[in-house]
Each structure stands twice: as C-alpha cells, then as structure tokens.
Amino acid sequence: MAKRETLSLDELLERALVKAEDKPCNVPNNWLHFYFTSLIDIQGGTQPPKSQFVSSLQEGYVRLVQIRDFASYDYIVYIPAKDNLRYFEEKDILIARYGASLGRICTGLSGACNVALAKTIFPHQVFHTKFMYWLLNSEWFQNPLLSISRTAQAGFNKEDLSGFKMPLPPLSEQQRIVDLIELLFEKLDRAKELVQNVLDSFEERKLAILHKAFTGDLTAKWRKENGLYHDEEWKIVELEKVAIAIDPHPSHRTPASYESGIPYIGIAECNYRTLEIDFLNARKVSPNVLDEHISRYNISDGDFIIGKIGTIGKPFEIPTSRNYVLSANVILIQAKKEHIIPKYMFYMFQSSHIETQLLEGLKATTQAAFGIKKVRKIKLNYCSIKEQEEIVRILDNLLENEQRAKKLCDVIDNIVHMKKSILARAFRGELSTNNPNEESSLELLKEVLRERVG
Incomplete structure (x- = not known):
C-alpha cells in the first residue's frame, strides 16, 4: 500500500490558496481564493441494472435519484438498498455530471444517486450549505465546468475540478x-x-383562435358572404394527400462530427422567439452529408420541420439556402402547393388539432418518438384554397400580438441574466454586504487544514 503523503500546515495552505498573481478577480481583503478540490470533494453515484428498478417503495428498497428527478417526479424508481450505493440526504447538494443537464445543481432530495450525479462534500465549519449551493450555481463553478467537460456525455470527474478557483x-x-x-x-x-x-x-x-380557424368558425361570416357552406367546403384528409413528409436521415444513422464542417440542425438549434437558427453553436458534420441530402430533396419557401424525438411537433420554418444539414431528429414538411397553402398548414401544426394527434400517437410507444409513417397519416382539416387564404389573412392580423409576447420573453431573458449578474457580483464581494473588520476567511481555511496535518 502506498504511504500517505504527510504535509505541514504551510504546505497545505500553499496548495490550497490561489496566489495573488493568479486570482481571477479582486475581492475584499478578508476574503481569499482557493482551489476547489483543496476543500471540496465530490462522490459519484452508482448505476444498478434496470432489472432491479421498481416503481413503488418496498421494504429494503431506496429511491434512486436520477438527473430527470431534478425537474420532474413523473418517473420515480426504487432499488434494493446495498452498502455500495452512494446515499445522500435532503440537505446535500447534487451536481449533474452528464448530458444536457451537465452542471445543474439540486438539493432537497434524498436516497441514492445514480452514476450521472455527484454528491458534494465540504467542511461545514468553513461553508454555509446555502452559500455552497449558490456558489455552485454561479459562473465561478459553471463556466469552468463547461469549458473543461470534454463532451456532455463524457462529463467530468474530481480531477477535472482541481484547477477551479473559488x-x-x-x-x-x-x-x-x-x-x-x-x-x-x-x-x-x-x-x-x-x-x-x-x-x-x-x-x-x-390556441383558442387557432381552434376556431381549423373548425371553420373563424371564416363562418366569410363563407356566408360568399354563398358557401361549411359541410360542402370542409373535409378531413391525411397529410400525405396534400403534403410531403421527408425523413432527412432514412438510414437512422447520425453522421459523425466533423470539425469546421456543415451545421447539423435540429429543434434544439431553433429559437422560436427570434425565429433564428443557431448555426454557430450547432454540431458540425461533413460537407459530404449535405451533398447527399441535396441529391434527395429540395427546400422551398414555406417548408418547415417538426421534432420527432424528444420535442415532438413544434413547427419551425427553415431557410431555403442549403448551408446546413437537417438532424435525424426532425421531419421536413413540404406542402403540395396546388392543394394546400404552406402557411395554412404551418398554422395548423401549432394548433391543438395536431397536438392532440401527436400526444395520442406517443401513448402507443414507450419512447418519446413520432415516426414518419405516423406523420404521413396525420389528419388535417382541409378546405378550399380560397378559404385557406382567408384563414391565413385573418390569423396574420389576429396574431400580431405575438410580437408583444416575444417582447415579454425578452423580459424573462433579462431576469435570467440579472440573476446571473447578481451571483457573479455576490462572489466578487460587490453587493456591499462585506464587513472589513471581520476576521479573515484565512482563519477558517487554517482551521480545517490543521485537521489534515499528519
């Protein structure tokens, strides 16, 4: 067995303290900066086989907390309690180590954490628990975490955190x-x-306006003025009769990443508020993938995509310029313009009429997915081209207030940014709360490091 390294208090302090020339910012004189792993530890969870999962608490079982539990309690699972599990209490702070939730912080849960989560361990004589919670939520932890994580899938381990300056x-x-x-x-x-x-x-x-639009109520007066009748003008047709649904990747194989390649666009890259696509931060694939797509299908004005995995539906109109590749997680919808106006169909895909069908289709599968065969059989409320034009005209006028709603979204974004700014200033000592006459935090650090002197 390797002999444990014995260090003096001064040596431990030297390892723990960030030198003046290396400090990330100026802080009050009675503060200090330390290296994360000199005071804080993390313990990753374990991943028991799914065959052990049960959906209700039984004797001898414990709750297995997963990343999904940070946001939802719809799928709680329990596993046999064993000595090798990583247990935690409600007061403990968990960090998401993998996936899209990488770096997300959670507290208030108890049980055993799975391999995608890490329990934070720190000396309570040095840190208040709530202070640690907010510190981990701040840019001082989140920014370096995102920069060192190799990929969202690879996540991070304790060694990755050693250079963080807190x-x-x-x-x-x-x-x-x-x-x-x-x-x-x-x-x-x-x-x-x-x-x-x-x-x-x-x-x-x-939603109420869209419902009226696609039941014919919105144009009832227009039909009467034009001597038309609802029963004669309206019918239900399957999507494939009036539109084309295209799977961008019929092989169902996600192309490999290719540095400096072509943006690979899915629903995640679509900003529904600004109606812009995040080409810059999208994953890149080989230009050969784009060449193959161009050989199979065109993109015209009014074409839109919908999500088929994870985020289902949610139409987004895409540009006709071919400087990107569509993701395997979307389906491209193209109107047969002699039968249906693209914007009429685009509006319909935002309505409860389509959403209900998508939700019903999802109930038939254990995975949140909606395949292209189902999309082609989606039922559309269909009327004459002239009435479609009238419906689009009315909707364009009535939904002008959406612009006001988008400005309100800006307000929410500003609130999010304000929170981040408050946290950043808080941990730079800029909230005017510091008392310069209080004893330096260096004494706290020395107290806990003395316990480690061998």
Whole structure:
C-alpha cells in the first residue's frame, strides 16, 4: 500500500490558496481564493441494472435519484438498498455530471444517486450549505465546468475540478450574501411570474383562435358572404394527400462530427422567439452529408420541420439556402402547393388539432418518438384554397400580438441574466454586504487544514 503523503500546515495552505498573481478577480481583503478540490470533494453515484428498478417503495428498497428527478417526479424508481450505493440526504447538494443537464445543481432530495450525479462534500465549519449551493450555481463553478467537460456525455470527474478557483468570504459574510441573493431572487421571481401569466394568456388566446380557424368558425361570416357552406367546403384528409413528409436521415444513422464542417440542425438549434437558427453553436458534420441530402430533396419557401424525438411537433420554418444539414431528429414538411397553402398548414401544426394527434400517437410507444409513417397519416382539416387564404389573412392580423409576447420573453431573458449578474457580483464581494473588520476567511481555511496535518 502506498504511504500517505504527510504535509505541514504551510504546505497545505500553499496548495490550497490561489496566489495573488493568479486570482481571477479582486475581492475584499478578508476574503481569499482557493482551489476547489483543496476543500471540496465530490462522490459519484452508482448505476444498478434496470432489472432491479421498481416503481413503488418496498421494504429494503431506496429511491434512486436520477438527473430527470431534478425537474420532474413523473418517473420515480426504487432499488434494493446495498452498502455500495452512494446515499445522500435532503440537505446535500447534487451536481449533474452528464448530458444536457451537465452542471445543474439540486438539493432537497434524498436516497441514492445514480452514476450521472455527484454528491458534494465540504467542511461545514468553513461553508454555509446555502452559500455552497449558490456558489455552485454561479459562473465561478459553471463556466469552468463547461469549458473543461470534454463532451456532455463524457462529463467530468474530481480531477477535472482541481484547477477551479473559488472565492471564500468569512462565515458571517456568507450568510449576508445568501440572505441578499434570496431576497433579490424572490423579487425577480415574482416579476417573472407576472410576466409569465401574461404570456400564458397570450398562448391561451392563440390556441383558442387557432381552434376556431381549423373548425371553420373563424371564416363562418366569410363563407356566408360568399354563398358557401361549411359541410360542402370542409373535409378531413391525411397529410400525405396534400403534403410531403421527408425523413432527412432514412438510414437512422447520425453522421459523425466533423470539425469546421456543415451545421447539423435540429429543434434544439431553433429559437422560436427570434425565429433564428443557431448555426454557430450547432454540431458540425461533413460537407459530404449535405451533398447527399441535396441529391434527395429540395427546400422551398414555406417548408418547415417538426421534432420527432424528444420535442415532438413544434413547427419551425427553415431557410431555403442549403448551408446546413437537417438532424435525424426532425421531419421536413413540404406542402403540395396546388392543394394546400404552406402557411395554412404551418398554422395548423401549432394548433391543438395536431397536438392532440401527436400526444395520442406517443401513448402507443414507450419512447418519446413520432415516426414518419405516423406523420404521413396525420389528419388535417382541409378546405378550399380560397378559404385557406382567408384563414391565413385573418390569423396574420389576429396574431400580431405575438410580437408583444416575444417582447415579454425578452423580459424573462433579462431576469435570467440579472440573476446571473447578481451571483457573479455576490462572489466578487460587490453587493456591499462585506464587513472589513471581520476576521479573515484565512482563519477558517487554517482551521480545517490543521485537521489534515499528519
């Protein structure tokens, strides 16, 4: 067995403290910067086989907490309690190590964590728990974490965190920082709730208008003025009769990444508020993939995509310029313009009429997916081209308020940015809460390091 390294207090301090010339920013004189792993440890969870999962708590079982539990309690699972599991309590802080939730921080749960989560371990005589929670949520932890993580799938381990430079104020200052953060966040959350309520009312109104549009109620007066009758003009048709649904990757194989290649675009890259596509940050694939796609299908004005895996439906109109490749997770919808107006169909895909069919189709499968065969059989409420034109004209006018809703989304984005700014300033000592006469946090550091002197 290797002999444990014995270090003096001065040597431990030298390893723990960030030198003055290496500090990421200026902080009050009674603060310091330390290297993450000199004071903080993480313990990853384990991954028991799914054959052990049960959906209800039984004697001798414990809850297995997964990343999905950070946001939803719809799928709680339990596993046999064993000695090799990583247990944690509600007061403990968990960090997501993999996937799209990489770096997400959670507390308030208890049980055993799976391999995608890590429990944070730190000396409580040095850190208040809530201070640690907000510190891990701040740019001081999140930014370097995203920069060192090799991929969202590869995640991170303890060694990856060793170079992180973290601020440490005195304990009393930690509590004042927490109190002010939570006070300011409470006010911002109330403002966000008010804005969200207005947004929800816009969405409810929009859905109601779309429902009327595709049941014929919106154009009832127009039909009467033109001597037309609903039963004669309206019918239900399957999508494949009036439109083309294209699977961009019929082989179902995701192309390999290719540095400096062509943007690979799915629903995740689509900004529904700005109606822009994030080409810059999209994954890149070989130009040969684009050549193969161009040989199979064209893109015309009014064409749109819908998600078929994960995010189902949610239409997004795409540009005709072919400087990108469509993801394997979307389906391209093209109107047969002699039968249906593209924007009429685009509006319909935003309605509850289509959403209901998508949700019903999902119930038939264990995976959140909606294949192209099902898309081609989606039932559309269909009317004459002239009535379609009238419906599009009315919807364009009535839904102008969507622009106001998008501005409200900007308000919500600003609130998110304000929170990040508050956290950044808090851990630079810029919230005017520090008392310069309080004992330096260096004494806290020495206290815990003395216990490690062998």
